[in-house]
Amino acid sequence: MTHNISRFGGKIALVTGGSSGMGLATARRLLAEGAQVVITGRDKARLDAAVDALRGGDRVLAVQADAARSADLDALTAAVRDRHGRLDVVFANAGVASFRPNAEISEDEFARVVDINFKGVFFTVQKALPLLSVHAAIVINASWTLHRGLPGASLYAATKAAVHNLARSLAAELGPRGIRVNSVSPGYIETPMFHDNVSPDAHTAVLAEVASRRLGTAEDVADAVAFLASAEASYVNGQDLIIDGGLVAAISREMI
Template identity: 75%
Template sequence: MTRFDNKIALITGGTSGMGLATARRLLAEGAHVVITGRDKARLDAAVEDLGGDRVLAVRADVADLDDLSAMTSAIQERFGRLDVVFANAGVASFQPVGEVTEAEFDRVVDINFKGVYFTIQKTVPLLSDNAAIVINASWTLHRGLVTGTLYSATKAAVHNLAHTLAAELGPRGIRVNSVSPGYIETAMFHEAVAEETKPAVVAEVVSGRLGTSEDVADAVAFLASSEASYVNGQDLIIDGGLVAAIPGVML
């Protein structure tokens, strides 16, 4: 498949998990891919993993506007444009509302909302007409989760960007959608969910398994491709039925 031949794609938080899997998928379909991350060693490891000369790694913290400006300058110099943006970089944070500190609030909002917002703002001038933006949201914007007040609010905020930016960028033919992954087996998931509770988590999913980063990459590739040319301002939930259905074992 060559849906992305000669397309230029940016993936923030592209050194692991869903970002890395999406980079691998788009490369396999012909794209040139820019990945970002805060850690130089992890960036180098990701480039080695992905291989080839169609990968540009840029060290950037999405919460730092100077880093984002340097990132866009590097993309402009190397490629001159962007055709796909996957605003993926984010962090998890789960605690009761009474335990959320101002410092934690600022950290999570800076990365999950401010980082997405300004990633898009900085890259819009580079976007070709008929480009595609995909934002990584979360199933938690559709269903309440205990301890998820802060995290879920940031994900609801970035999904709302898909609605408003679809309207604003529509005249240029630029589509903006979000994906809402459910329980995806990534390093972040394993850090947030204790090992002994994982069987109970899986029991909530109608499909009977955790999702994979590749499941999300498939969805992002679809939304970024011409096959989704009439999909705009939407949220695609990738959760094995977690939000929409109750497994029989739960009744």
């Protein structure tokens, strides 16, 4: 796809969980279109490797931060304020997977997943609010599992439904400030997280569910996030964009 190298010219973008997968691909896309990008990650080695891979020079600021830790988010917003003074785009992407039967979910696992996937997103946005410019855009990473039941995903899907509802509520709340808030719901996207949670033996069955007959790529998601964050989506607000190759809405021939 041909990129519009000026679409984010002069813009400041924050991508949480930007050291791999969809976050890294989105950071790369926003850089290619002219933005200055701040990325976060919990693991310093992976964060440093991401900075090297992006090759953005001083247009990339990496901040080691855990989205579940309020002190880390305070340090993140302080770093953004000191470096740039504002934010025009926020991609609240940091999250973890958890796929196990409901009966096997402990309180510790519940707290871990909710702290990162929901609380982390909630307070990432809250702490970013004072930095958001007029006509800023927020995109929250949700999941196709909020639209269709998946065995073993009750905890994960509930957190993703929560952040989508957060996006809709914030769209109403922040609309008077000119700030738009949307979410994306990726399907089966080929990322390290996908491979950590789906065994190679299950890939054939997964593909059989997808009408497009392929796994999505991190770049597919980056394309959608860039659109929602751009002026081209200036009248798109409070929406969820499903990026799943037809997983939710269409039945593949192999499933008939």
